[in-house]
Amino acid sequence: IKQYSHTTDEELLKVPPLVSRDNALTWLTTLAETKRSTLTTSAGWKELLKQAFRPTNYQIKSLRDLKYRTFTNNESVNDYYFAK
Secondary structure (H helix, E strand, C coil): CHHHHCCCHHHHCCCHHHHCCHHHHHHHHHCCHHHHHHCCCHHHHHHHHHHHHCCCCHHHHHHHHHHCCCCCCCCCHHHHHHHC
């Protein structure tokens, strides 16, 4: 969103409290003020959101997918390399 909207981090970081609902709103309102005050960039928010809402088995599943990833006939070496 940030890349295409040409907004600053300061402007973008005003949005989450306004658009959050359900579990996200509960999570946001219970986020410790010390933690919230350290989130001064959109990249920081993105990483924290991933940690908070990513499935619990995400890392294990990702590693398993990488382990069993195979090169296919219709795939370029470049695509295969960057998929791993």
